[in-house]
Amino acid sequence: MSGRVVVIGVGNPLRGDDGVGPAAVEALRGRVPDGTVLAVSDGEPARMLDLWRGADTVVVVEALRARPNRPGELHTLTAADAATRTAGTASTHALGLGECLALAKALDQLPPSLVVHAMQVADMELGEGLSEAVRSVLPELIDRVAASVRQAHGQDREQ
Template sequence: MSGRVVVIGVGNPLRGDDGVGPAAVEALRDRVPHGTALAVSDGEPARLLDLWRGADTVIMVEALRTRSARPGELHILSAADAASRTAATASTHALGLGECLALAAALDQLPPRLVVHAMEVADVELGEGLSEAVRAVLPELIDRVAASVRQAHGPDREQ
């Protein structure tokens, strides 16, 4: 696949592990092909829809906190998977990812391809800094997101 690729790190670095999305995007700055749009968002749906407008592929990086998972566990989700898995979870954003994706679908504004790289997190209390469990797995998350970006751009795209 090729076309406009947007990577969005969703989260708030002032809420502990919720900053994993922005941290991953910052680390990607020199690791993705030229022309890849990198952005950070607080998760507000209207801003997310604006960020991915006109994109062929959107890759989101998001914190996830489910009941049964362990901190640092990684997930790669389609838009449908992300909407169903995050519908019953708590969010530090005004609306969660599930609601945002449902809104985008209702408005016919989902991008042609959307992938969510999510990491289970431990601590989303007020305060800066990632927990040890999240910091330990962050390099693997960054590698996975970079691989998704390269795949979206296709084999002939240089950095």
């Protein structure tokens, strides 16, 4: 194993709250150990698989629409949980994270460790900027992602 840790913020900052993943990744710059790969993706499965190729740990940050929808509610999911809970969910991506994980499993390209930090969102309409419900919880989401990264690097305390 390489010890390679990849964080992928999935979403589109031009679609309101769908930009929460990219916003979280941008906020992590300088807060995670050196060598951590920080990337943004539109969620297209082939690009996602390319981003995490060779990684030991992948942390995905994603917007989530659920029923009932509770904007700002945070979820931490394993790969198996994410595959079932995000399959067919509302998304601005052509295929959702659930479909991406199913493809990775079928191709034997799931990383050894994958965690998804998802936030339920309010608004995914065209336009920049996060809703107040998402903005107010964003610092907690960032802290959770940073903790997952430190854990993957074998560090338990904040730097």
